[in-house]
Amino acid sequence: MAAPLHAFQAPKGTRDLYPIDAARRRFIMESWRSASIRHGFDEIDGPIFEHLDLYTVKSGEAIVSELFSFMREGGEKAYALRPEFTPTLARMYATKANSLPRPTKWFMAGPFFRAERPQRGRLREFLQWNVDLLGDDSPGADAEVIATCVSMLQAVGLTANDVRIKVNHRSALAQWLESRGLPAPRHAELMTLLDQKAKLPTGAFATGLAQFGFSPEQAEVFEKGIIRITVDERGPGGAPADSVIDMTFFSQAVTPLAHQLVAAGIIDWIDFDLSIVRGLAYYTGMVFEVHEAGGKERAIAGGGRYDHLIELFGGPPTPAVGFGMGDVVLALVLADKGLMPSDAALMEKAGLRPDVFVLSTGEPEADAQVRPLVAALRAAGLHARHSYKATKNVGKLLKDASDIRAKTAVIIDSATTALIKDFATGEQVGPLPLSEVGKALTAAP
């Protein structure tokens, strides 16, 4: 049967992971995982597809066009590939709320799907790390979640000069807007404008803000006026904002958080940025995004406090704060800054460097011992490889062993004995009995 050609390509916006790609994925997944664990989060996960209704509960019908959705043949229910984790997390928390610890600290990392046009930094299938702290409404919880994010960025070599954590406070923004006479129903409209800032042509953002009664100077603060939070614990401040924007509400909301960010040792990473509001409607307090410092690429991560969401999914009133980070933008930023480990380092981090490469001097009785010895070494827990080539040239085989970065080579030189060569030291020991090779290798430091 002749198959259509497209069957022989990965679907648009998805990835085939050959060994080096899989090692790169593992590097990112393990970096996410270990930062989570260091900060006391427990791993969870949910189904890769959910009832479609789970997503419309939170985001309305508009989200359906962004989803890969399907019906079970002959079935009555529609499903969708998960585009985000929060609804699953909310359902899982709501189901067991009574028996879960307070706070509950959960993370997960896995595949997600969006039926959007693939572009730089955005694929149809991607990985996302989710970190959530539920049942604690304190600024300490906000800071702990941000610190988990910073810790991961730091572990992969990024500094506060490479990336910035941009923080704002949704309820402070709402209070300030109300104090200037902007009624609550118009806030959502303004937030949408703020969230689209980066995508608007020059001038359009200021024009848009003018319609909400903002002066050009105030529009400039929203557009460029990032306010560094001072480390003197008096909370956020800074001349450019103070002069044109009343910071009272922001100071009240952000000062306790600033204290906690100082305690967490990450205040240097933080910018207070009035324009960061996050697109999603459900945030209630602190919101943040992680951006490359020079404004390159889309956001690396984003999140915030969502104190009403668990109720929406049938659970008890539960304060909650969390964030998500995708792998695609992160990998672009790491590559751009030369921080993606080399292929050899990735393979080693993924545990793929062979412990031992077994070869023989070529005599039939030595050759016959290669596979049994390899089997014995693997049974002893070692990553053991051997050559599949016909060549009996020991020099060539040793080069093959060194090319795949094996730590040692075992050269079987008779039916009963072998030599061990350590590639790190260049030392060679033996001949020793085949039965002692495993012990000699596992005893090595």
Added chain:
Amino acid sequence: MAAPLHAFQAPKGTRDLYPIDAARRRFIMESWRSASIRHGFDEIDGPIFEHLDLYTVKSGEAIVSELFSFMREGGEKAYALRPEFTPTLARMYATKANSLPRPTKWFMAGPFFRAERPQRGRLREFLQWNVDLLGDDSPGADAEVIATCVSMLQAVGLTANDVRIKVNHRSALAQWLESRGLPAPRHAELMTLLDQKAKLPTGAFATGLAQFGFSPEQAEVFEKGIIRITVDERGPGGAPADSVIDMTFFSQAVTPLAHQLVAAGIIDWIDFDLSIVRGLAYYTGMVFEVHEAGGKERAIAGGGRYDHLIELFGGPPTPAVGFGMGDVVLALVLADKGLMPSDAALMEKAGLRPDVFVLSTGEPEADAQVRPLVAALRAAGLHARHSYKATKNVGKLLKDASDIRAKTAVIIDSATTALIKDFATGEQVGPLPLSEVGKALTAAP
């Protein structure tokens, strides 16, 4: 908005993984991964959904009803959630065949999907481990793949008394059937009968075999007559089969494999079983299934040699052998035999046991140091936790630390000092300066 109740449950046949479930998943995934790596396989992966056509190429239109398939809105192409990995692997190998090593040894472990009725041992979303060796047509390659499977089973505590590797040879069976006058076109029909053996009512199997000209004695060999492969390297044998079935073709095909299974040290795990043919049409040589020794549960794993499949996906002629193992039956077998690690052991294996629990003696100046110290310890790479409770009762907090199996507790007793308690030894050191706590903890053995 009131949401339909089903939105608040995981879809039928899928799983919510709370922390202990995620730790159990990790235990299985890591067991798969480390057996693969010990045996020199490299990790790969592909998209979680593929073009629907990729599956019909191999399995025909009949497979469509078993798939979760969907269209992109307004799109022209149909997609399906992957039900198995082999077509993706074949596509990936075919695409890069010229630049890949010979042999190419690949493994992957991840989620797969079947739109079938969930039942014991079968879910709609499940995990599967795939191990494939391409470019080597030798019995050594067959044995290496089987050995990788056995090594994993052994690593989780299963023995040759718990599970059996049932091996047959498709081309030997075909040769024998032809020698008895059964034409090739009827072979597929017979294989379907053999593959359904376990599901047929008593008597129906023998009746079915009679239609192919088999005597009741021969039918009995197919039904019960497992033939132990003798370890004396003369290949498979055994009275029950010898007497009623001409073993010539099987001996020729299986003897070289038996030699390799002896060399791999796993001959004790192997039964030669004429009835194992595997349902899939594409196997060309050795086939095997892993079953619980008492016949409980579905097959734990299955695979074989498929020397023509890479060509079907547009690649060069490439011999190949591999197998797949799901997590659902494996977990049932492990639980049944008491081999699933305890919750505490699973959490420890998953790296979730805290290194340190930080508390204070309750004075405000000591309390103020809890979060900064926790942050510093996490920055030093430690898994550090602290209490979120209001209690200042040191005894209660130490009990909380011990309940979550923290290795140590740090008790901050002033603005500048702390004590360290080691739960394993019961020893307590200090007071020492807060700045030295991290060093003291990371220096510990």
